[in-house]
Every structure is written in structure tokens, then in C-alpha cells.
Amino acid sequence: MSAICVYCASGPVDQTYLDLAEQTGAAIAEAGLTLVSGGGNVGMMGAVVQGARAAGGYTIGIIPEHLMAAEVADTDSDELIVTGTMRERKRLMDELADGFITLPGGIGTLEELFETWTGGFLGVHDKPIALLNHEGFYDPMLAWLRDLATRGFVAQHALDRLTVVPDLAGALAVADSTVR
Template identity: 55%
Template structure:
């Protein structure tokens, strides 16, 4: 599948880890988004993986849009270098704004906030509230225990196979971005 020009990819990732491997993953994703001529939509922070992602995307020429709640402008060090920094009042508004501005959702390693964002988009897709790709890029097996747990839920009949299939999991960056490039 060839990349779709002008695609707007929302990337969820950590804003608190300084693990060099995770920072490199984020920077590689930002660079790859730029190489495809796509735009980045992110949580609007300029620290940790979120900062590395946005900086790499901009360095490659991608348009960056950050969406940050007023209450996190200091904590997550707002990405004032973003082409567009949208300041909202709440986390719910942040997620809605990010969803509306995006054509696909890509999740990288992160904490409970990252997982919450991914699960919301995954659930919404499984229920037919949107038809945008929901992709998990996991080159280091970060999410293996979580995916095993969800697979167990599916085995118990608590998650329908169709819902499980709405999340595309890839460990290769080009394959993850290819999955972001079209509709399921």
C-alpha cells in the first residue's frame, strides 16, 4: 500500500520516560511520518517520547499539531514549537480534539494515559463509531503482557474476535505506518 499524502496520524506515547530505547523509537516514528509527507497530531507535550516524536517529525518537515490541556502546559512542557498548539480545558476535550484532527491512531510504549487513549479508540472502532485505523507499534515487546491478557479475555468470551481484530499490532515501523495509511 502506498502512503496517502497529507495523512494526519495521531500518536499516543509516554510523556514521562527517558529510556534511550523508547526515545529512539519515538524519534524514528516522527522521522518516518515526515518522510511520508504526513502530519503529526500529538498530546502537545515537549518532553520524553512525546517531545522526541514531535521534534523528529518537525526536523523532517512534517506539520505538527499538539493538543494539550491548560493544566498540563507546565507539567508536560507545552510544545510551543508545534505548527499549531491547541490548548483545551480537559483531558476529554483533548482526546476529542485529537480524534477529530486525525485519520489514524498509532500507539507507542507509554503508561496508563497512553493505554487509556488507545483503548478508547480501539473500543470506538470495534463498536463502529469510527473507521479509522488503530495501530499498536511495539518493536520491543512492551505490550506483550497486555495483549496476552486481552487475548485471554477473548478466550473467555469477554472480547469478541471482531473487536480484537480492530487493533492492528506491528513490530516493524514501515508495516505499522502502512496500516495507518488506509481504512480497515
């Protein structure tokens, strides 16, 4: 079974974003895919796993020990993997996933996106990466990246490696080639 890793906010966010995360988890489950997440039960991260489980999906959460101690772990995950470090967490998320969807989020989400995107650009993996630009959330960042490209700091083929989509159906189609 293919697995999709979702990067998203763990902090408190507007209900609109929580709904998007829940719908994302449900869509992954309904497509017969496994959800890989950061193993948290709060914010959008909690909503995405709740949506997947409500739709009968299989969830794998990967959380570092220090967050487990903070009692924000999704202990209802079908598999909950506790790592020693954040780096180990990201490595396992990357290894277990066949594709990636990035929802709106903050610096942690961006860090995960950029690391996975850079890995794909450098040939470390060839897994698809979808950036869900929900209601233009990422428009300022995308404008900045295009500006960096015009200045020669980002190659056009690096920009081409990231697929930006406006909706969940498009993100799921990109992240998993069996969904078409």
C-alpha cells in the same frame, strides 16, 4: 494532507524508546503526513514531535490547560491547541487524525489506545489503529486480551479491529492507507 495521531509516553524513558519516538515522527513527516500529538515537549511525546520537525513535518499539538500551566507544552508546534480538559484534548486528537499509532507507554497511553480502539469497535469511527509492539513491549497485554477473549469478555472481532505490528514501517502502513 492526512494526519496520524501518535500515542506514547510523556514520562522519562530509556533512550531506546526516545529513539523509536523520534524515528516515528521522522517517518510520518517523510511520508508527507501531519503529526497529531498530545502537545507535550517531554519524554517520547517530545521526541516524536522533534523527529517530525527535523524531517520537515507539520505538527499539531493538543494540550489541556493544566499541562500548559506546568510548562510542558510543545510551543514549537505548527499548531498548538489548548483545551480546557483532557476529554476535550482526546476528542480533538481523534477528530483531527486519519489514523493512529500507539508506541510504548504507560496508563495515559493505554487509556488513549483503549478509548480509540473501543470507538472503532463500536462503529464511532473507521480509522485504522496500529499498535507498535516494539521488541514485545505489549506481549503481556496481548496475552491478557487473548485470555479475556477465551473467557468471553472480548469478542474476536474486537481483537481483529486492532492491528498489532512489530515495526515502524508496518505501523505507518496500517495507520495511513496512502503509505504502501
